[in-house]
Amino acid sequence: MNFSxxxxxxxxxxxxxxxxxILISILEILFRPEIPIALTRFIPLDDILLxxxxxxxxxxxxxxxxxxxxxxxxxxxxxxxxxxxxYGSKMYYGIQVRxxxxxxxxxxxxxxxxxxxxxxxxxxxxxxxxxxxxxxxVTNIFEDVSRIPMLTRFFADAILLIVTFGLATMFFSSIWFxxxxxxxxxxxxxxxxxxxxxxxxSIGEWFxxxxxxxxxxxxxxxxxxxxxxxxxxxxxxLGLPGNTFNIPTLILWLGMPIYLxxxxxxxxxxxxxxxxxxxxxxxxxxxxxxxxxxxxxSFEFKRQMEY
Numbered sequence: 001m002n003f004s005x006x007x008x009x010x011x012x013x014x015x016x017x018x019x020x021x022i023l024i025s026i027l028e029i030l031f032r033p034e035i036p037i038a039l040t041r042f043i044p045l046d047d048i049l050l051x052x053x054x055x056x057x058x059x060x061x062x063x064x065x066x067x068x069x070x071x072x073x074x075x076x077x078x079x080x081x082x083x084x085x086x087y088g089s090k091m092y093y094g095i096q097v098r099x100x101x102x103x104x105x106x107x108x109x110x111x112x113x114x115x116x117x118x119x120x121x122x123x124x125x126x127x128x129x130x131x132x133x134x135x136x137x138v139t140n141i142f143e144d145v146s147r148i149p150m151l152t153r154f155f156a157d158a159i160l161l162i163v164t165f166g167l168a169t170m171f172f173s174s175i176w177f178x179x180x181x182x183x184x185x186x187x188x189x190x191x192x193x194x195x196x197x198x199x200x201x202s203i204g205e206w207f208x209x210x211x212x213x214x215x216x217x218x219x220x221x222x223x224x225x226x227x228x229x230x231x232x233x234x235x236x237x238l239g240l241p242g243n244t245f246n247i248p249t250l251i252l253w254l255g256m257p258i259y260l261x262x263x264x265x266x267x268x269x270x271x272x273x274x275x276x277x278x279x280x281x282x283x284x285x286x287x288x289x290x291x292x293x294x295x296x297x298s299f300e301f302k303r304q305m306e307y
Contacts, residue, residue: 005104005272006104006269006272009104009106009265009268009269010265010269012262012265013262013265013266016057016259016262016263016265017057020053020056020057021053021057023053024049024050024052024053027049028049028050031049037135037137037138038051038135038137038138039051039052039134039135039138039155039159040133040134040135040159041133041135042133042159042162043055048138048155052155052158055158055159055161055162056158056259056263059162060161060162060165060259060260060263061263061264061265061266061267063161063162063163063165063166063169064165064166064169064263064264064266064267065266065267065270066166066170067165067166067167067168067169067170067171067173067267068169068170068173068267068270068271070170070173071169071170071171071172071173071174071177072173072174072176072177072271072278073177073278073281075170075171075173075174076173076174076177076178076282076285077282077285079174079178079203079207080178080183080203080282080285080286080289081289083185083203083206084289084290084291087185090187091185091186091187091199092185092186092187092293093183093184093185093286093290093291093293094183094184094185094186094291094293094294095181095182095183095184095283095286095291095292095293095294096182096183096184096202096294097182097294098180098182104268104269104272106261106264106265106268107261109172109176109264109268109271110260110261110264110268111261112172112208112211112212112215113165113168113169113171113172113215113264114165114168114257114260114261114264115215115219115257116164116167116168116171116172116211116214116215116219117161117164117165117167117168117169117260118157118161118164118219118222118223118256118257118260119214119215119219119221119222120160120164120167120168121157121160121161121164122157122222122225122226124160124163124164125153125156125157125160129156129160130152130156133156133159133160134152134155134156134159138152138155150230150233150246150249150250150253151246151249153226153253154249154252154253154256157253157256161256161260165260165263168215169264169267171211172208172211173267173271174204174207175204175207175208175211176204176271177204177278177281177282178202178203178204178207178282179202179204179205179208180204180275180278180279180282181204181278181279181282181283181286182202182279183202183203183204183282183286183291184200184201184202184203185199185200185201185202185203185206186199186200186201187199223254226253227250230246230250233246234246234247
């Protein structure tokens with residue numbers, strides 16, 4: 001195992017942990033309430049700031065790792081089976097031999113899962129859900145006269161992401177498994193004598209297009225609505241005590257994609273370490289579904305004669 005390959009990512013994750021420890025320590029000194037306040041009933045502590053740190057340092061990385069295992073080993077075979085079930089009569093399937101890449105692109109792997117996680121959390125962000133996941137003290141103190149709505153939103157999103165981050169990673173990890181396995185499909189042999197366009201695509205790419213379309217648009221709309229809601233409430237509450245605290249809170253909330261990207265580092269590293277095993281697993285499943293041929297892709301261009 002080449003640990004030097006993951007050196008930069010590990011250092012970045014350590015810096016991320018130190019950042020949260022320092023931030024929580026400072027907030028504990030500046031804003032520690034006289035009476036202990038619990039963030040949520042799902043974490044057995046009565047320290048709102050400590051619970052927040054545990055979520056971002058421990059729980060979110062574990063949620064992503066759980067999503068990786070479920071998505072890769074359970075969802076991937078299901079997607080493969082459904083594709084063959086619905087498109088198998090029109091397509092030929094094969095396995096393309098791919099060389100292992102030594103580069104790990106954290107941004108490209110995390111970008112769309114994070115967008116989907118944020119979008120899913122926004123869909124669950126309703127008064128009923130907030131009342132269920134946040135402690136009564138949090139909603140009473142921070143939502144008093146709507147003085148600090150963005151802080152309440154940040155707390156609620158952090159808790160919701162425990163579930164939605166795992167779900168998003170689950171779906172996109174199935175793409176990672178399928179793409180790395182090299183399974184592709186094409187209709188070339190069945191349309192040689194017709195005018196239909198040739199399709200050549202990997203199953204992972206097919207599923208990825210579906211998820212990216214949803215994740216990207218939804219997250220953009222979510223950010224626009226949240227910022228609009230913040231500005232509206234901030235203007236309406238000008239002059240009220242505590243209202244200015246919404247500004248740093250919004251900055252903290254807008255930094256959410258960065259926190260989630262870095263919290264995905266352990267999952268990305270583990271995903272790369274187990275690459276050979278997961279490729280073998282998907283290929284074993286594909287052989288049982290009848291995909292056994294090696295796919296050799298080539299392109300041939302012919303210059304059109306001019307008359």
